[in-house]
Amino acid sequence: MNYLFKALNDETRRQILEMLKEKDMTAGDIADAFNISKPSISHHLDILKRADLVSAQKEGQFITYSLNTTILEDVLKWILTLKK
Amino acid sequence: MNYLFKALNDETRRQILEMLKEKDMTAGDIADAFNISKPSISHHLDILKRADLVSAQKEGQFITYSLNTTILEDVLKWILTLKK
DNA sequence: TAGGTATTTAGATAAATATCTAAATAATAT
DNA sequence: ATATTATTTAGATATTTATCTAAATACCTA
Numbered sequence: 001m002n003y004l005f006k007a008l009n010d011e012t013r014r015q016i017l018e019m020l021k022e023k024d025m026t027a028g029d030i031a032d033a034f035n036i037s038k039p040s041i042s043h044h045l046d047i048l049k050r051a052d053l054v055s056a057q058k059e060g061q062f063i064t065y066s067l068n069t070t071i072l073e074d075v076l077k078w079i080l081t082l083k084k
Numbered sequence: 085m086n087y088l089f090k091a092l093n094d095e096t097r098r099q100i101l102e103m104l105k106e107k108d109m110t111a112g113d114i115a116d117a118f119n120i121s122k123p124s125i126s127h128h129l130d131i132l133k134r135a136d137l138v139s140a141q142k143e144g145q146f147i148t149y150s151l152n153t154t155i156l157e158d159v160l161k162w163i164l165t166l167k168k
Numbered sequence: 169t170a171g172g173t174a175t176t177t178a179g180a181t182a183a184a185t186a187t188c189t190a191a192a193t194a195a196t197a198t
Numbered sequence: 199a200t201a202t203t204a205t206t207t208a209g210a211t212a213t214t215t216a217t218c219t220a221a222a223t224a225c226c227t228a
Contacts, residue, residue, distance in 0.1 A: 001098075002095060005089070005092050005093045005098075006093055006215095008089050008093075009089045009090055009092075009093035010215090010216080011086060012216090014085075014089075014162075017166055018166065021165075021166050021168070026174080026175090027174075027175060027176090028173090028174060028175075031175090036216090036217075036218095037217070037218060037219080038174085038175070038176090039175090039176070039177080039178095039217085039218075039219080039220095040216065040217055040218075042175065042176055042177085043176090043177095043215095043216075043217085044216085045175095045176095046176085058224095058225095060174095060224095060225060060226075061173065061174050061175085061224075061225045061226060062173095062174065062175085062225095063174080063175065063176095067166070069166060069167045069168075072163050072166060072167055075159075075163055076160070076163055076164075078098075079156050079159055079160055079163075080160075081105075082101055082102070082105050082151070082153060082156060083153045083156055084105065084153075090185095094185090094186080096186090110204080110205090111204075111205055111206085112203090112204060112205075115205090120186090120187075120188095121187070121188060121189080122204085122205070122206090123187085123188075123189080123190095123205090123206070123207080123208095124186065124187055124188075126205065126206055126207085127185095127186075127187085127206090127207095128186085129206095130206085142194095144194095144195060144196075144204095145194075145195045145196060145203065145204050145205085146195090146204065146205085147204080147205065147206095
């Protein structure tokens with residue numbers, strides 16, 4: 001739960017998730033969408049991956065990232081229990 | 085949205101919300117439930133208040149905090165849009 | 169195998185944050 | 199009025215985190 005909230009607590013990472021909602025993207029394409037260095041984006045992707053919010057598929061030279069929404073169930077449940 | 089996720093990104097603060105779900109509590113009672121100094125808890129309560137996740141009612145010498153779940157709708161909506 | 173492209177890892181740095189103690193504020197009670 | 203209790207504010211510190219540049223790794227192609 002901690003990892004999840006940590007991963008979601010960053011505007012850049014949330015935007016990455018929103019982009020991946022539309023379509024799978026390579027690390028490079030994701031990085032190009034931001035005014036942030038590739039290593040920094042790589043770090044953000046790593047955090048998202050550790051939180052299981054995205055998955056990575058190596059395709060030759062490229063690494064394609066996909067959104068994983070199943071883990072979001074946990075957040076949803078937690079919030080819903082608060083709302084009684 | 086940023087404030088909200090920031091506020092939720094802390095185990096202590098999430099526990100406070102869970103406690104307030106059960107019943108309203110004074111700052112002191114909340115602080116007593118943790119192994120953390122009162123000023124630190126006061127700071128956490130301030131962050132929750134700024135995020136509009138709790139409200140505070142002054143009752144004489146005491147300040148009673150209550151959970152405010154309406155703002156959680158925003159988080160729910162954001163997550164649900166990700167889930168398509 | 170040599171060179172190019174995609175991505176990550178390593179190491180450094182500045183900013184944000186959680187925590188503490190001490191002091192300030194505010195209300196109550198003697 | 200003074201002391202006591204509840205809470206916050208101020209200031210300091212250690213840890214975490216987002217970012218950068220430079221270097222390493224991995225794959226592809228000629």
